[in-house]
Amino acid sequence: MSDPAGRLNIQLRRTPHGFACDIASTRPVAASGLFRGRAPTETASLLPLLYSICAKAQASACVGALDHACGMDPDPEARRLRQSLVAAETVREHLWRILLDWPLLLDEEPDRHAMIGTQSLVKRIFGALDSDGVLLSPGCEKPTSSRSALAEAASALADLTAERVLGLAPDAWLERVTTLGAFDDWCRSVETPAARLLADLHDSGDGRLGHTEASPLPDLDDGTLAAELRGPEAAAFVARPHWRGVPRETTPLTRYADSALVSALVADQGRGILARLVAQILETVSLLRAIRTDELDAGSTAPSDTLLPAGVGLGRADAARGLLVHLAEVDRGRVAEYRILAPTEWNFHPDGVLSSALATLPDAEETLLRRRVQLLVMAIDPCVAFDLVIP
Amino acid sequence: MCLAIPAEIIEVDPDSDTAQVALGGVVKEISLALVTDVTVGDYVLVHVGYALNKISQDEAEHTLALIREIGMLQDESGASDASDAGAGRSA
Numbered sequence: 001m002s003d004p005a006g007r008l009n010i011q012l013r014r015t016p017h018g019f020a021c022d023i024a025s026t027r028p029v030a031a032s033g034l035f036r037g038r039a040p041t042e043t044a045s046l047l048p049l050l051y052s053i054c055a056k057a058q059a060s061a062c063v064g065a066l067d068h069a070c071g072m073d074p075d076p077e078a079r080r081l082r083q084s085l086v087a088a089e090t091v092r093e094h095l096w097r098i099l100l101d102w103p104l105l106l107d108e109e110p111d112r113h114a115m116i117g118t119q120s121l122v123k124r125i126f127g128a129l130d131s132d133g134v135l136l137s138p139g140c141e142k143p144t145s146s147r148s149a150l151a152e153a154a155s156a157l158a159d160l161t162a163e164r165v166l167g168l169a170p171d172a173w174l175e176r177v178t179t180l181g182a183f184d185d186w187c188r189s190v191e192t193p194a195a196r197l198l199a200d201l202h203d204s205g206d207g208r209l210g211h212t213e214a215s216p217l218p219d220l221d222d223g224t225l226a227a228e229l230r231g232p233e234a235a236a237f238v239a240r241p242h243w244r245g246v247p248r249e250t251t252p253l254t255r256y257a258d259s260a261l262v263s264a265l266v267a268d269q270g271r272g273i274l275a276r277l278v279a280q281i282l283e284t285v286s287l288l289r290a291i292r293t294d295e296l297d298a299g300s301t302a303p304s305d306t307l308l309p310a311g312v313g314l315g316r317a318d319a320a321r322g323l324l325v326h327l328a329e330v331d332r333g334r335v336a337e338y339r340i341l342a343p344t345e346w347n348f349h350p351d352g353v354l355s356s357a358l359a360t361l362p363d364a365e366e367t368l369l370r371r372r373v374q375l376l377v378m379a380i381d382p383c384v385a386f387d388l389v390i391p
Numbered sequence: 392m393c394l395a396i397p398a399e400i401i402e403v404d405p406d407s408d409t410a411q412v413a414l415g416g417v418v419k420e421i422s423l424a425l426v427t428d429v430t431v432g433d434y435v436l437v438h439v440g441y442a443l444n445k446i447s448q449d450e451a452e453h454t455l456a457l458i459r460e461i462g463m464l465q466d467e468s469g470a471s472d473a474s475d476a477g478a479g480r481s482a
Contacts, residue, residue, distance in 0.1 A: 004394060004396055004415070004458055005395070005396060028394065031394075034457060034460055034461045046457060049450065049453065049454045049457065050394060050457050050458070052394070052395040052436055052443075052454075053394070110424075112424040112425065115424075115425060116425055116427075119425060119443075384439075385439045
């Protein structure tokens with residue numbers, strides 16, 4: 001059978017002008033049609049069952065869209081706690097890559113033990129943020145959280161990240177590693193696989209590979225997004241989204257492009273593999289601090305002031321791989337339409353950032369070429385398995 | 392947008408910390424490195440080769456029914472999504 005979660009098929013071709021790339025996706029982008037005809041509460045309870053990998057980001061965008069469509073204004077505390085849930089999930093997703101996938105690129109064993117610890121601590125953070133399990137239900141008014149349990153679990157996760165990834169406390173890393181020189185010192189003085197991989201990419205020059213011009217997804221308001229997601233071309237838009245004719249990028253690199261470290265790396269190395277992997281580490285460390293200090297920035301998920309038609313709602317979440325958007329239309333207590341616009345459809349668009357990045361790769365023998373392609377795909381980070389076909 | 396598919400464990404190999412699972416009509420080998428206390432007959436959520444966590448039979452059946460409803464899960468044996476190319480994970 002085909003994989004029900006969908007896969008990406010990424011095929012590289014040699015042309016007289018270098019490489020060209022074909023990307024085909026079997027991701028089930030129309031699956032959200034399943035919610036048509038269901039009540040909002042049933043939709044909010046079914047959706048995380050189905051989309052259980054980034055369940056918090058999905059459920060948060062879902063409840064945001066349903067609340068909005070039903071004319072409910074969520075409690076600000078509920079909104080803040082939902083954002084923390086999504087942040088903790090993003091930390092877990094990035095740590096999965098860093099602990100399990102990055103060591104493979106050094107021909108080393110994945111750090112499964114640390115990942116088991118990460119999963120358990122993130123689960124404790126979820127429990128502390130949502131003690132009663134009502135936070136992701138439509139109309140949630142009185143969420144309960146435990147600050148002491150949150151502080152304990154988040155601090156343990158920071159310790160784990162210090163030991164297995166950074167070699168120093170996350171807060172100290174954030175304060176210290178803000179320049180090229182400090183980054184260089186850090187990745188040469190620390191023995192974790194993450195630091196060694198980044199040093200290796202820097203020294204070999206492979207960190208520069210895959211540079212593309214910036215084409216970030218702009219901060220579109222609710223009305224603009226809703227018009228695309230409700231228009232006659234909505235089904236095609238969620239499968240192959242573009243803005244003003246260009247497939248845009250929404251990744252940790254676009255979210256952290258203005259930070260001192262990432263902008264210095266981009267200026268020195270371009271928007272290649274190294275800048276992308278460092279943006280993932282920087283996001284992990286920044287969110288770990290934000291969860292502990294309660295200083296999450298609403299960023300691109302802040303509700304916009306645009307007035308949508310009655311019964312229409314939009315929800316957003318800064319998911320690990322980029323901006324996730326849900327649109328719900330509710331009519332007489334039933335979902336009439338439901339659309340999900342996921343970051344992988346932007347970033348792995350056939351003419352999107354991965355495709356452009358792969359086209360810049362220099363020709364090389366197959367083993368080296370395959371490693372570089374895998375590095376680039378991992379750095380842009382799809383949310384499904386992928387197959388590579390290398391010429 | 393990322394689905395994790397419930398799968399029933401049909402055989403466990405404690406030496407390699409792997410299991411054979413039934414996923415739709417197909418038997419696949421997965422890693423049990425990230426879960427503890429799973430035995431034959433349990434349901435786990437599978438994502439790119441790893442069991443993520445154990446779930447109840449009720450939850451598994453409910454989720455599989457949803458997946459069937461959207462026409463994605465084809466209970467037919469013999470076919471496989473095997474590929475010898477590189478595969479990655481994510482969510």
